[in-house]
Amino acid sequence: MHANPEPTVWVLTDGKAGDELQCLGVAERLAASPVIRRVAPRKPFAWLMPRGPIDPREAPDRPGSPLSRPFPDIAIASGRRAVAYLRALKKASNGATFTAFLKDPRTGPSAADLIWVAEHDRLRGDNVLVTPTAPHRLTQEKLAAARAAPPPFIAALPRPRVAVLVGGDSRHHRFTAPDIARLSGGLDALAASGANLMGSPSRRTQAPLAEAVAAVFARHGGWWWDGKGENPFLALLANADAILVTADSTNMLGEATATGKPVLVFEPSGGHPKITALIANLIRAGAAHPFRGQFDGSPYAPMDSTPVIADAIRRGWLRHRSELGLAGS
Structure with missing residues (x-):
């Protein structure tokens, strides 16, 4: 039995x-x-x-x-x-x-x-x-373990830390030159306000976008993954005080809200009604906030479906x- x-x-x-x-x-x-x-x-x-x-x-x-x-x-x-x-x-x-x-x-x-x-x-x-x-594949146990033993490059960054998760061109979104400049300017302002940046590109991140974001990190002493070694995605999520996510990835939005930390959403050109609705729902729930170059929001109960x-x-x-x-x- x-x-x-x-x-x-x-x-x-x-x-x-x-x-x-x-x-x-x-x-x-x-x-x-x-x-x-x-x-x-x-x-x-x-x-x-x-x-x-x-x-x-x-x-x-x-x-x-x-x-x-x-x-x-x-x-x-x-x-x-x-x-x-x-x-x-x-x-x-x-x-x-x-x-x-x-x-x-x-x-x-x-x-x-x-x-x-x-x-x-x-x-x-x-x-x-x-x-x-x-x-998604994240669990609270995995996040807790990653939080308890942060890698040296994260432990060296003072709080508040903002994880920056950058996607790329997709079926519904395009990162135009003005979008890249807008994201870079917002990150400059965020870092200048006292936030410490740590982040990574994705497989879809095109070179001009990755290079522009990496330059912002270099100017402000942040840590940007160069694609070598173990993917730091879990460590970034677990040890962030806020998470910036580009709106081209609904998966990353869901994973970010599982942490219970404020999610700052950057929307490149394009879009889709379903993605717009998802972001609006997360904003109404108090989990997400439009990225304005500043730290917005406060912790909430993790959203894990x-x-x-x-x-x-x-x-x-x-x-x-x-x-x-x-x-x-």
């Missing part, structure tokens, strides 16, 4: 970093060792997603299929190309696998047993869970086990 069984869990995506990160964040709250499965439909099947069908080469009975047996207790999927595969997995397992999908699948609530969306998405339904922020989503999936799976006659086994 197992009163609190640990499920086997798959993470099912096409390998896109943002989608896989969110799925792993939830999966790691459910199982010690989630299994990563990546789909790679060929054309024209990729063009038919999310409705499908899946690429026959990746059918469950084909060698090397991302849907090969043994099937999991729970499958957590995300991304347009994964929708049809999650449906195929449900059918191949004769309904035994409990399916969860993160973000709007664009095929309605029937795409999975449970669907998670953020507040700024429109999808609603009896099986749709809505939270303010997206899931990941355990909420994981708990909803676990409860749904346990109900599903009971319906299949597996409760207590």
Whole structure:
């Protein structure tokens, strides 16, 4: 008898970093060792997603299929190309696998047993869970450990410390020359007010943007990651008194609010109504503030949707086990 069984869990995506990160964040709250499965439909099947069908080469009975047996207790999927595969997995397992999908699948609530969306998405339904922020892999335990043992480059910076997390051009945003000048000027003003800067670029940060921000840090004695060695992302978040995030990354916004520290949002050119709505929700909650070249805001209760989503999936799976006659086994 197992009163609190640990499920086997798959993470099912096409390998896109943002989608896989969110799925792993939830999966790691459910199982010690989630299994990563990546789909790679060929054309024209990729063009038919999310409705499908899946690429026959990746059918469950084909060698090397991302849907090969043994099937999991729970499958957590995300991304347009994964929708049809999650449906195929449900059918191949004769309904035994409990399916969860993160973000709007664009095929309605029937795409999975449970669907998670953020507040700024429109999808609603009896099986749709809505939270303010997206899931991620941060935990309060990881943040506490990083806070207790800061690396030397952070320990050397006096407080208040501001972590600067810079993204880059995306599908909806562009960092124009005026945007770069505006961000640099705001950082100059922030540092001149007494804040100590520490930060890092992302994989999307283009050279002119990274160079301009690095120059500000150099002028004010801040610490800017040069891309060598271990990524300092966790250490930066854990040891900051405020966090500046560029609005091109909703994942970084969610991760920043999990710290409970004020989030300063810099918006480059472009945008999207959903991102605008997310930022507005965070501002109303008192977690985020438009970046004006100054330290704004105060600490608040950390906003972490990941355990909420994981708990909803676990409860749904346990109900599903009971319906299949597996409760207590």
